Amino acid sequence: MPIVLESLAKIVFMFLLILGMVPVLIWAERKGAAFIQDRTGPNRAAIGGVRLAGLVHPIADVLKLVFKEDVQPDARHKAMYNMAPWAAMTIAVSSYAVIPFGDFITIAGRKIPLVVADLQVGALYVLAVASLGTYGVVMGGWAANNKFTFLGGIRATAQMISYEISMGLALMGLMLVFASLRITDIVAGQGDLIFGFLPKWGVVVQPLGFVLFITAVFAETNRNPFDLPEGESEIVAGFHLEYSSLKFALFFMAEYCHMVVGAALISAFYFGGYQIPWLPRPVLEAHAGGLLTGKLIAIIIVSGIFAVLFLRRAQKERNKFGDARDREPRIGAGLWLMVAAGAAGALLLKPWHIGPQGAEMVASIAQIFAFVGKVVFFAWLFIWVRWTLPRFRYDQLMHLGWKVMLPLGLANLVVTAVVMALV
């Protein structure tokens, strides 16, 4: 029975992590795009005058989409049309089952591995689910019975077939290096050092494989520069053209869930997952007390700086708007001061004297944070690339997939195999 509870807790944690990151990513997408293009971005929606630099907008968007009328085309295939958004969403979150988000955590004397399902063929499962991801797009495109959605679906299929192969080939090189298909093994293997100073991350041992993999992941998630299934300048909105209200919201969320999953895959396979470079688990546990103290002091300093900045703004812009928005800097300063006070209070508990159990817990949590940090960075990379690169033309996409990435993937595999056989 405890094992069921454990798994449920881990599933809930994963789900909350993904679904919690979606609104933040939507905000980062809109605000980041705006700042990259010298605009201010969303800054209007507010709760009691507090706008959180636009973070309230995703809530407003979701509320709007939930209460909107659900307009559907007459000639749709009813069952498929209704199933497609759910299929997209379900498949987007299901590859998360095999990605380890930490090493293990000890609760009440039980050593719990921090992965929902530690499959022996985890890497194969990832590839299988990634290719299923196209089904939501294809079903939606076909069932809506519109030529543009249909084209979007066809493009998604062709793109999936072309890039799935390079993705698999890139992963095969990694599997050869770490001699396992189990993702926990691959991540654990990345904790070592090569030549005594270089972390044995996937990106270090398989640089070409990393480039191929990240390109393929961009193509799988239908993000720029590979967002041809959406291609709003050519086929209006592609596969989700005929969807509105909650169903559109689901497609939208599925895209961001895909991004989070893609970022998690990149960090698990090529950037050491939960591993902190040069700080393996035993070292982490030995210095947990000092680490925690240092972290708390850093939190106090950073939040203090933020509080001072907010107070200065509150001084300077006391009556900038003449409405509830003027309270914003004061509330922000108060929140940061509270964070600083909380950290100072934690310091009073003498965190440098934590016992071995506490040290283990601190190490586990530090590793979870390392993983989440890497995921956040790569999710931001998806957004960053989207607002930097233009979309590929269809023939360029096919050329890159079949004539460049496939031969490179094969060469990478052969070279890796030869080197592994010789060493």
Add this chain to the structure above:
Amino acid sequence: MSFEGLPAKATGKKMTFLESIYLVEIVRGLGVTISHLVKNIFATEAMPTMQYPEEKRVYSDRFRGRHHLMQREDGTPRCVACQMCSTYCPADCITIEGAEHPDPSIEKYPASFEIDLLRCVFCGLCEEACPCDAIRLDTGIYEIAADDRAKFVVDKEFLLHNKSDGTR
């Protein structure tokens, strides 16, 4: 127009090897975008975006805004209902009904003077056609909104007291 002398095909610059593998150029592009992002985070106020309802753009004095009927010293309209503006109006948005003026030195006055703001194209030809400088587009008002079509047809009283909203 002739195309002689022009190359049959566009001759772009040939890509060097480094450019043709994209990666270096992609990283450079990422550098450009992130530099904009960082610059704008630290200098949000310097962005060219105008926070519209709070900040308003200052227009030139020649900007043609909502119409304004000029008044005589006693407050009656200067207009003599000559129909010049409504005849000249390309959008046909001015409707004037003239009536006899009690003062014998003035021939007529407008019993009603209506402008359909939804039809008006703000070309300013009425202003130019007017022989007695009775209509002007000098209010500088460009925020013309209502929740009913009928409210866009403005009458003489409205136009006589249509003043600048202070945006210029």
